[in-house]
Amino acid sequence: MPRDASPRRYLMCPPTHFKVTYSINPWMDPAKPVDLPLALTQWEDLRDRYRSLGHTVELLEPRIDLPDMVFAANGATVIEGRVLLARFAHAERVPEAAVHRDWFRAHGFTDVHEPDHINEGEGDFAVTATYILAGRGFRSSPLSHDEAQEFFGRPVIGLELVDPRYYHLDTALCVLDEAADEIMYYPGAFSPGSRAVLRRLFPDALIAEEEDAAALGLNAVSDGRHVLLPQAAVGLYRPLRERGFEPIGMDLGELLKGGGSVKCCTQELRA
Ligand code: ARG
Numbered sequence: 001m002p003r004d005a006s007p008r009r010y011l012m013c014p015p016t017h018f019k020v021t022y023s024i025n026p027w028m029d030p031a032k033p034v035d036l037p038l039a040l041t042q043w044e045d046l047r048d049r050y051r052s053l054g055h056t057v058e059l060l061e062p063r064i065d066l067p068d069m070v071f072a073a074n075g076a077t078v079i080e081g082r083v084l085l086a087r088f089a090h091a092e093r094v095p096e097a098a099v100h101r102d103w104f105r106a107h108g109f110t111d112v113h114e115p116d117h118i119n120e121g122e123g124d125f126a127v128t129a130t131y132i133l134a135g136r137g138f139r140s141s142p143l144s145h146d147e148a149q150e151f152f153g154r155p156v157i158g159l160e161l162v163d164p165r166y167y168h169l170d171t172a173l174c175v176l177d178e179a180a181d182e183i184m185y186y187p188g189a190f191s192p193g194s195r196a197v198l199r200r201l202f203p204d205a206l207i208a209e210e211e212d213a214a215a216l217g218l219n220a221v222s223d224g225r226h227v228l229l230p231q232a233a234v235g236l237y238r239p240l241r242e243r244g245f246e247p248i249g250m251d252l253g254e255l256l257k258g259g260g261s262v263k264c265c266t267q268e269l270r271a
Pocket of ligand 1: 024025028068071073074093122123168170171258259260261263264265
């Protein structure tokens with residue numbers, strides 16, 4: 001049975017000034033050149049794909065001194081129009097939070113919270129109907145989990161990330177259908193206790209193999225029906241189809257050099 005898509009509103013930032021000049025995750029190697037025109041084309045394909053699926057894409061103005069701004073998911077978490085801004089772990093990205101704050105203020109968001117604790121937005125917060133799943137271990141502070149719970153009034157489930165390749169929750173876990181609390185994830189990215197928590201809360205989750213996780217296949221975006229994911233994660237296509245989803249492979253190879261793919265480029269503005 002095919003699933004139903006629901007229209008979404010996304011915030012993205014073009015990779016106009018994208019480059020890899022520092023390394024804050026194992027994917028980033030400043031010695032490897034980035035093909036900027038190709039990065040732009042790949043990003044435009046993603047933006048256009050969202051629009052052709054009927055979604056709204058809002059744009060952030062890129063800043064020349066902030067090469068990681070293309071990873072817009074990290075700037076905030078928005079639920080029911082309420083905005084929990086990010087507070088970045090690494091100095092190189094700290095100023096991005098203010099760019100996001102100014103965008104929200106200029107676009108009619110009135111409930112915008114500047115956090116006390118480090119959190120990297122949707123990099124580490126994933127939203128289902130019942131829970132906020134929250135990563136920690138590399139970037140977001142465990143204290144940010146309490147802060148998110150208090151601000152949103154939703155139960156936050158803390159999950160410990162243990163493999164540096166999966167430094168953000170959204171590199172290892174993806175919400176496929178939030179209404180049904182349906183997710184996919186790669187167990188190897190989590191501590192034994194967190195794996196047990198995921199098994200208990202999501203016994204029917206789609207479990208990703210190492211190969212697909214290593215292609216950053218979990219860094220995907222679902223609208224309830226279409227699942228846009230890195231095209232190299234071929235092992236995920238069949239299990240997604242079997243569940244009634246429509247996988248759409250995207251090539252974001254240049255952005256992968258920064259350690260991000262589909263989800264990292266996409267912040268969801270939940271109404
Ligand atoms: N270079 C960026 C960083 O390390 C990549 C961020 C990827 N974003 C994400 N949502 N996982 O911070």
